[in-house]
Amino acid sequence: MKLLTIQKNDRLTLGVQEDGRVYDIEAALKAVPSQGVTTDMMELIHSSESMQALQGYVQQLKQAGDAEYVVQEENVQIGPCVPTPGKIICVGLNYRKHAEETNAPIPEYPILFNKFSNTIAAPGEEIPLPKVTNKVDYEAELTIVMGKEAKYVSKDQALDYVFGYCNVNDLSARDLQMRTHQWLLGKSCDKFSPIGPYLVTADEVGNPNQLDIKCIVNGEVRQHSNTSDMIFYCDEIVSYISQHMTLSPGDIILTGTPSGVVLGYPEDQQVYLQDGDIVTIEIEKLGALTNRMVAE
Incomplete structure (x- = not known):
């Protein structure tokens, strides 16, 4: 399923996208x-029973045909697909060619750092370029959304704990990032993780390591x-992190650029x-995430 959140004034409710509707x-x-049947995305991620109920309900709605609750996607204000993640864990230097272009050695272990919930932003939302930096960079990334508690899980079983996947733009202020050996400052400015538009369930994505990925500026x-x-x-990645900390439903993992x-x-x-720059992150099966950059 392609899940999304719908922005209604100051609150978010649940939507299901199918064929542009x-x-x-x-x-x-x-x-x-x-x-x-829940209308809350985070409750859905946390509860397999809620997911089963939603699947049956949507089938019921489809059989009923068009109605006032079926709207064209362009008429919907979409919110962040994971509005309130628990942990935001990021993997640095996780593509071979990216490590090579930045003259960095190939990591022996996943390089982990974190971001915070202040970085979450919606598709279409304007992203402020902080006045303390002039080196904000784009990073197209696949995001893993956890659906089950995972601790000491094997590589073979790791993806069974995943709820789904989505796009994220891991925006990075390079001068702040490189100011010290800790990357956090350059990664955690406000709205530096626009996410969405869809949270696509794992069964629909299939193999997450066979997906085309683009950034368009x-x-x-x-x-x-x-x-x-x-x-x-x-x-x-999921297995490695779970050896060191418990992953919980609603945690998200940004897998590198x-x-x-x-x-x-x-x-x-x-x-x-x-x-004024328009940045689009596009990953196969996950749709396109577009945001406009604006001076703070």
Whole structure:
């Protein structure tokens, strides 16, 4: 299923996208009441029973045909697909060609760092370029969304704990990031993790390490790779992290970015994001995430 959140004034409700149309679950429940169906994305991620109820309910709605609760996607204001993640864990230097372009050695273990919930932003939301930096870079990334508690899980079983996947732009202020050996400052400015538009369930995605991935800036393709270029695949990442900390439903893992970032260009060719730039992250099966950068 392609799940999304619908922004209604100051709150978010649940939607299901299919063939360019969105089932507004809150509106549907008013017209077609049903027990056990949630309108809250985070509750859905946490509960397999809620997911089963939603799947059955959407089939019921599809059989009923068009109604006022089925709307065209362009008429929906989409919110972040994981509105309140628990942990936000990131993997650095996880594509071979990206490590090579930044003259970094291939990591022996996954390089982990974290971001915070202040970085979450919605598709279409304007992203402020902080006035304390002039080197904000784009990073197209596949995000793993956990659906079950995972501790000491094997690589072979790791993906069974995944709820689904989505796009994220892991925006990075390179001057702040490199100011010290800790990357956190350059990664955790407000709205530096726009996410979405969809949270696509794992069964629909299939193998997460066979997905085309792109970043497009003002219509120009800047990054174009495949998740098969990852150094540590998604199953390895989930298993590795779970050896050291408990992963919980609603935690998200940003799996690294491919080559083509501004930082990878020769210094005299580096042009970082500017006021008005339009950045789109596009991953196969996961849709396209677009945001406009604005001066703070």
